[in-house]
Amino acid sequence: MYINNIKEEANSGLGGNGDFYVEMDIIPYYISKYFISMQIRYESYFGQAHARRFERNVNYLIAENRELELNDIFDNTHVDVLYNYCRDNVIKEFSELADVHGVSGRDLKIGISDISHYTSEIKNWSFRADSALINYGDEAFGGYGRCECDCHVPYALLGKISRQAFPR
Secondary structure, three states, rough: HHHHHHHHHHHHHHOOOOOOEEEEEEEEEEEEOOOOEEEEEEEEEEOOOOEEEEEEEEEEEEEOEOOHHHHHHHOOOOHHHHHHHHHHHOOOOOHHHHHHHHOOHHHHOOOOOHHHHHHHHHHHHHHHHHHHEOOOOOOOOOOOOOOOOOOEHHHHHHHHHOOOOOOO
């Protein structure tokens, strides 16, 4: 009801061209008796330059009745392997998209601190059948839409650097 009211007000206030929308989804990516990984996704458009998006991953340890934390997976001993792996992936992905945005991939300067900032937030992580996915979002690495980059971390790699086999 509330969303319909927002859509009606937006249409009437902006000429009512019918191009406005609000969407909200909950997407389960991984479910076991111990753990669930899902994404809550919201998107709306009311005539602004770009659709407004919000994504939040929820990784929940069912038996412990709490959200997963990054230190449940890693200690500080091996996390630099993950940061370097993801940095290499982001640079490759950004370079492939560089021509689209009229910039050179050679001009990209992404440091480990840039990667660690986003990678260390568990809300950016989701767990899939064969890999963990770290999504850096629309705003990372150069501004809105510049590099909507991800880092797919195969469980083979994650298993080598994590405290325990994950997910279970």
